[in-house]
Amino acid sequence: xxxxxxxxxxxxxxxxxxxxxxxxxxxxxxxxxxxxxxxxxxxxxxxxxxxxxxxxxxxxxxxxxxxxxxxxxxxxxxxxxxxxxxxxxxxxxxxxxxxxxxxxxxxxxxxxxxxxxxxxxxxxxxxxxxxxxxxxxxxxxxxxxxxxxxxxxxxxxxxxxxxxxxxxxxxxxxxxxxxxxxxxxxxxxxxxxxxxxxxxxxxxxxxxxxxxxxxxxxxxxxxxxxxxxxxxxxxxxxxxxxxxxxxxxxxxxxxxxxxxxxxxxxxxxxxxxxxxxxxxxxxxxxxxxxxxxxxxxxxxxxxxxxxxxxxxxxxxxxxxxxxxxxxxxxxxxxxxxxxxxxxxxxxxxxxxxxxxxxxxxxxxxxxxxxxxxxxxxxxxxxxxxxxxxxxxxxxxxxxxxxxxxxxxxxxxxxxxxxxxxxxxxxxxxxxxxxxxxxxxxxxxxxxxxxxxxxxxxxxxxxxxxxxxxxxxxxxxxxxxxxxxxxxxxxxxxxxxxxxxxxxxxxxxxxxxxxxxxxxxxxxxxxxxxxxxxxxxxxxxxxxxxxxxxxxxxxxxxxxxxxxxxxxxxxxxxxxxxxxxxxxxxxxxxxxxxxxxxxxxxxxxxxxxxxxxxxxxxxxxxxxxxxxxxxxxxxxxxxxxxxxxxxxxxxxxxxxxxxxxxxxxxxxxxxxxxxxxxxxxxxxxxxxxxxxxxxxxxxxxxxxxxxxxxxxxxxxxxxxxxxxxxxxxxxxxxxxxxxx
Numbered sequence: 001x002x003x004x005x006x007x008x009x010x011x012x013x014x015x016x017x018x019x020x021x022x023x024x025x026x027x028x029x030x031x032x033x034x035x036x037x038x039x040x041x042x043x044x045x046x047x048x049x050x051x052x053x054x055x056x057x058x059x060x061x062x063x064x065x066x067x068x069x070x071x072x073x074x075x076x077x078x079x080x081x082x083x084x085x086x087x088x089x090x091x092x093x094x095x096x097x098x099x100x101x102x103x104x105x106x107x108x109x110x111x112x113x114x115x116x117x118x119x120x121x122x123x124x125x126x127x128x129x130x131x132x133x134x135x136x137x138x139x140x141x142x143x144x145x146x147x148x149x150x151x152x153x154x155x156x157x158x159x160x161x162x163x164x165x166x167x168x169x170x171x172x173x174x175x176x177x178x179x180x181x182x183x184x185x186x187x188x189x190x191x192x193x194x195x196x197x198x199x200x201x202x203x204x205x206x207x208x209x210x211x212x213x214x215x216x217x218x219x220x221x222x223x224x225x226x227x228x229x230x231x232x233x234x235x236x237x238x239x240x241x242x243x244x245x246x247x248x249x250x251x252x253x254x255x256x257x258x259x260x261x262x263x264x265x266x267x268x269x270x271x272x273x274x275x276x277x278x279x280x281x282x283x284x285x286x287x288x289x290x291x292x293x294x295x296x297x298x299x300x301x302x303x304x305x306x307x308x309x310x311x312x313x314x315x316x317x318x319x320x321x322x323x324x325x326x327x328x329x330x331x332x333x334x335x336x337x338x339x340x341x342x343x344x345x346x347x348x349x350x351x352x353x354x355x356x357x358x359x360x361x362x363x364x365x366x367x368x369x370x371x372x373x374x375x376x377x378x379x380x381x382x383x384x385x386x387x388x389x390x391x392x393x394x395x396x397x398x399x400x401x402x403x404x405x406x407x408x409x410x411x412x413x414x415x416x417x418x419x420x421x422x423x424x425x426x427x428x429x430x431x432x433x434x435x436x437x438x439x440x441x442x443x444x445x446x447x448x449x450x451x452x453x454x455x456x457x458x459x460x461x462x463x464x465x466x467x468x469x470x471x472x473x474x475x476x477x478x479x480x481x482x483x484x485x486x487x488x489x490x491x492x493x494x495x496x497x498x499x500x501x502x503x504x505x506x507x508x509x510x511x512x513x514x515x516x517x518x519x520x521x522x523x524x525x526x527x528x529x530x531x532x533x534x535x536x537x538x539x540x541x542x543x544x545x546x547x548x549x550x551x552x553x554x555x556x557x558x559x560x561x562x563x564x565x566x567x568x569x570x571x572x573x574x575x576x577x578x579x580x581x582x583x584x585x586x587x588x589x590x591x592x593x594x595x596x597x598x599x600x601x602x603x604x605x606x607x608x609x610x611x612x613x614x615x616x617x618x619x620x621x622x623x624x625x626x627x628x629x630x631x632x633x634x635x636x637x638x639x640x641x642x643x644x645x646x647x648x649x650x651x652x653x654x655x656x657x658x659x660x661x662x663x664x665x666x667x668x669x670x671x672x673x674x675x676x677x678x679x680x681x682x683x684x685x686x687x688x689x690x691x692x693x694x695x696x697x698x699x700x701x702x703x704x705x706x707x708x709x710x711x712x713x714x715x716x717x718x719x720x721x722x723x724x725x726x727x728x729x730x731x732x733x734x735x736x737x738x739x
Contacts, residue, residue, distance in 0.1 A: 031097070036075035038100055038107050039140075046102040052109050053097045054078075057120045058088045059142050060195045060213045062173075064157055070140055070195050070213075071096055072123045077140040077195060079108040090215040093120040105200040105207060106139045122215065125193035130166035136207040138196045145212075146191045146223070147172075148251040150299060150311040151283070152182035161185070162311065163192070163212075164251070164299075172212035178220045186311075187226030187253050187299075193219040230255045230297040231315070239275030241300050242307040256280075256309065257295045257317070259324050260288045261343040262410050262429040269314065270341055270410050270427075271296060272324050277341035277410070282312040290429060291321035305415050306340050326408040331378045335421050340413045346381070346426065347437065348374035350403050357390070370396040372434070374407065383407050383426040383434070395431045402440030408433045530700075542647045543579035546611050547572045549650065553614040571613050600635045601627060604642045604660050611646050618657045619646070625664030634725055637701040638671050644694050645673040645721045653677025653719060671723045679713040 031051035032038050038052055056073030067087040069080050071094060080096055088094050098112035125144035132138060133145060147163035147170075154160075159174045159182050172192050179185060194214035200207050214220055227249075235257040236245075256278060258271030265287050269280040271294070280296050288294055298312030326345040333339060352373040370385040385396045399405065409426030416422055428434065554568035605621045612619055629635075642660055649658050655677030663670040685695065695711075698721065702709035705725050713719040 032100070034075040035071070035073050035078040038078055038109065039076055041100055041107050043102050046100045046107040048100070050100040051097070052100055053095070054109075055093070055095045055117070057123055058090050058092045058094055059122060060197075060215055061087050061090055062157075062213065072140075072142055072195075077123075077142055079103065079106070079140050080112050080114070081108055081110045082112050082114065088114060088116060091119050091122060092116050093118045104202040105136065105198050105205055108140075125219075130168045133165075133170070133196065133210055134168055136198050136200075136210065139198045139210075140195065142193065142195050144191060144193045146189065148299075149185045149188050149190055152185055154182055161190075163190070167301075170210055170212065172214055172220075174214040174220050175217050178214070178217045179222075185222065185225075187230070187251075188222055189224040189251070191221040191223055193221075226252065231295060235295065237275040238271065238273050238278045241278065241309075242302075251299070253297050254300050254309070255295065255297050257293065259322065260290055260292045260294060261324050262290065262427060263288055269296070269312070270343075272341070272343060277339070277343065278307065278309060279341045279412075280309040280312045280314075282314065284312070284314055286314065288314070288316065289321065291323040293317045293319040293321065305417060305419070306413065329411070331376075334411070334413070334424060337413060337415060337419065337421065339411045342411050343408065344411045344426075345406060345408045346374070346376060347404065347406050348376040348381070350399055350401055350405055351375050351380075353397065353399070353401065355397060372396065372399075372405075372407075374405070379424070381424040381426065383409060383428055385428045385434075386430055388431070396428075396434060399434065399436060400440055403436050404438035406435045406437050542607075542611065542643050543575055545647055545651060546613070547575045547579070549611075550575065550614055568614055575610055599627075600630065600639060601662055603639050604662075607639070607643050608646050608658075608660060611643075611650055612658075615650060617650065617655055619660065620658075621660045621662075623662045623664065627662075627664055630669065630727070634669070634705060634727070637705055638669070638723065638725070641698050641701050641721070641723055642671060642673060644698055648694050649673075649675045649677060649719075652680070655718070667728055668724055668726045670725075673721045674718065676718045679715050679717045679719050681715055682711070682713065 031053040033053055035054055035056065038046075038050075038054075041050070054071070054073050056071045056077075059070045059072050059077055061069035065087070067082040067084045069082060069087055070077055071080055072078070080098070081101065094114045094116050096109060096112050096114045098109040101108050101110035123142050125142050126138075128138055128143045128145055130145065130147075133143070145165060147165035149161055150164050150169070151162040152159065154176065157176065159176060159178050161172045161174065161182070163170055163172050172194065174192075192212055192214055194212040197211055197213055198207055199209045199211070230253040233255045235255045238256055238258060241254065241256070256271065256273075258273040258278065260269065261272050261277065262268075262270040266283055266285050267281070269282060269288070271278050271280055280298060282296075282298065294314050294316050296309060296312045296314050298309035301308060301310050324343050326343045327339065329339050329344045329346070350372055354371045354373075355368055356371065357368045367387050368390050369387045372383040372385070374381055374383055407426055407428065409428045412425045412427055414422045414425070550568045550572035554565040554572070557565040557568065601621055601623050608619045608621065630638075646658065646660070649655050653675050655675035658673065658675040661670075661672045661674075663672070698711075699709065702723055705723075707726075708724040710722040710724075711719070712722075
C-alpha cells in the first residue's frame with residue numbers, strides 16, 4: 001500500500017513538472033473560488049493554469065506525503081500538490097491559492113500557497129455505492145461505504161485493510177490507533193468514512209483502482225464482528241462449497257480441511273478431500289509438503305465461474321501425511337466440469353515445449369518455467385511445470401518431442417459463462433510429475449527429411465562435379481593453345497613496353513627538370529620582389545620621410561629665418577643625394593659593402609643623424625661587447641630594422657629622446673631601439689591594410705634572421721623594439737611571410 005501511495009504521489013509530481021510550470025505563464029483574470037469549478041475544467045482549460053483561490057477543510061494530509069494534502073469546501077474535495085515539507089493537519093480550515101493543473105486523472109491545484117485560518121469539523125461523508133466508487137468520479141471526495149474486511153496488517157505509519165463490497169476489492173488506510181488488533185477484524189462488517197484516492201496510468205489518464213484514506217479513528221466503524229472463530233466450525237466438504245446450503249451467510253469465512261496436492265508459496269494452495277479439489281488463494285508464506293493435512297479458513301467466491309477460496313489462512317493438523325493418488329479421468333468427465341483443482345493423470349504426445357525465462361530482480365533471482373503442449377487422445381492441453389532456477393527444470397526440457405508421456409498434475413479448467421469447457425491446463429507440482437511412456441522412433445519424419453536432403457545434396461554435388469570435370473578437361477586444351485599464343489604476343493608487347501617506358505622516362509625527366517627550374521625561378525622572382533619592396537621601404541621611403549621633414553622645417557622658417565630655411569634645404573638636398581646612393585646600393589644588391597668598409601654602429605649613427613636632423617629628438621647610439629663584422633644578411637637586416645624603428649619614432653612617437661643600443665655577445669647580438677614617446681596599443685596600430693608596412697617589414701626581417709623579436713609599448717609609456725639574433729642559427733634565405 002505504501003508503494004501505491006508513493007507511486008500515486010510521484011505520478012502527480014511528474015505531471016506537475018511537465019505541465020503546470022508553462023501553464024502559469026498565462027493566467028486568467030478571475031480566480032476560481034469553488035473546488036467543483038476546478039474539477040469541472042476540461043483538460044485544455046486545466047492545462048492553461050487558471051488561478052484558484054478556495055477556502056475549505058483539510059481532509060487528508062499523511063505524514064509521509066511530503067506536504068501534499070486534500071482539501072474540501074462546500075462544493076467538493078480536491079487534491080493540492082503542495083511540494084513543501086510544511087503541511088496542514090486534517091481538520092485545519094485553510095485558504096489555498098494556486099493554479100489549475102490537469103493532473104494525472106482529475107484536475108488539481110498546483111504551485112499552492114496556503115494559510116491556516118483555524119480549525120473546523122471534517123465535512124460530512126457522502127454515502128456511496130461500490131459502483132459509484134469504482135467509476136473514479138468520487139476521486140478526492142470524502143465519502144462513506146460499507147464493506148467486509150478481508151485482510152488486515154500493520155504498517156509503520158498506518159493500518160492497511162483489504163475490503164470487499166459488492167464483489168469489488170479495495171484498500172483502506174487508517175490511523176495506527178484505530179484498533180489494537182487489526183487481525184481480529186477479518187470477516188467483520190465495517191462502515192468507513194474517508195477520502196477517495198485513485199491510482200491511474202499517467203500516460204493514458206486511465207483509472208486503475210481506488211483506495212481509502214481514513215483520517216480519524218472514529219471514521220472506522222465496526223458494525224458486526226465475525227460470529228466466532230471459523231476454525232471452531234465443522235469443516236465443509238469441498239464439493240459442497242458451491243452447492244446449495246441454507247446456512248450460508250454472505251461475506252463470512254468458511255472452514256475446509258484437505259490434503260495438500262500442490263503449493264505456490266504466497267499465491268495458491270491446492271487441497272483435496274474425498275469429495276474433490278479446491279484452489280485456495282493466500283499470501284501466507286508458510287510452506288507445506290504434498291500429503292500434509294491442513295485446515296483452511298477463507299472467503300468463498302468464484303473466479304472464471306469456478307469456486308475458489310480467497311484470503312485464506314492455514315494451520316496444519318496432527319493427522320499423518322498421506323499423498324493423494326492422481327485420478328485417471330475421461331474427456332466426458334472434464335466436459336461435465338468435474339475434477340477442477342483435482343490431482344489427475346493424463347496421457348498424450350509431446351508436441352511442443354516452451355521455456356520462459358524471467359530476469360532477476362532486486363528481490364528474486366532469475367527463474368524459468370517450462371510449458372508443454374500435449375496432444376491427448378481426444379483433445380489438446382498444456383502442462384505448466386514449476387518455476388525453478390535456470391537448469392533446475394532440465395528434465396522437462398530434455399524430453400524429446402514426439403514422446404508419449406504420462407502427466408500427474410492439478411486440473412485447471414477454463415469454462416465459458418454457459419458452463420462449457422474452453423481449455424484445460426495441468427499444473428505440475430514438480431519435475432517428476434512427467435514420466436516418459438514411449439520415446440519417439442529414431443526415424444522421425446524430420447530426421448527422414450534431413451536424410452533425404454543430405455542424399456539429394458550429395459548426388460547433386462557428384463553430378464555437378466562430373467560435369468564440371470569434363471568441361472574443364474575440354475576447356476583446358478583450348479586454354480593451353482590460347483596461353484601459348486598469348487605468351488608470344490606478351491613477349492612482343494613486353495619488348496614494345498620497355499622501349500616506350502624508356503622513352504617516356506626520358507620525357508618525364510625533361511619535364512620534371514623544367515618544372516623544377518620554373519619553380520626555382522618563381523621562388524627567386526618572389527624573393528627578389530619581396531627584397532626590393534623591403535629595400536625600397538627601408539631606404540627610399542625613409543629618405544623621403546627625412547626630406548619631407550627638412551622641407552617642412554624650411555617652410556616654417558622661410559619667412560622669419562631665411563638662412564635657417566636654406567640650411568634645411570641644403571640638408572634636404574644632401575638627403576636626396578643620399579637617397580640616390582641608397583637606391584643605387586639597392587640596385588647593386590649591396591654587394592660592395594666590404595669595399596666600403598661597412599660598420600653597423602656607424603651606419604646606424606649616420607642614418608639616425610640624417611633622420612633626426614632638424615627635429616627636437618635627441619638620439620644616442622651605444623654598444624656593448626667587442627664590435628666585430630657580422631654575416632652580411634645579419635648586418636643588412638639589423639640596419640634596416642633600426643632605420644624603420646627610428647622612422648616610426650620620428651613619424652609617430654612624438655618623442656624627445658631615443659636610444660639605439662647594440663650588445664655584441666659571444667653567440668648572439670641584441671639590437672634595442674627605445675624612445676620616450678607616446679607609445680601605442682598593439683591591437684590598435686595601423687597595418688598593411690591601411691598602407692603602413694613598417695612593423696610588417698620588421699617582423700619579416702626578424703623571421704628571416706630566425707631572430708627573437710620583442711615589441712613593448714603602452715600608451716604614454718614609450719616603445720621598446722628588441723631583436724635578439726643567435727649567430728649560430730642559420731638565417732632564412734627566402735621570405736617566410738608574416739609572423
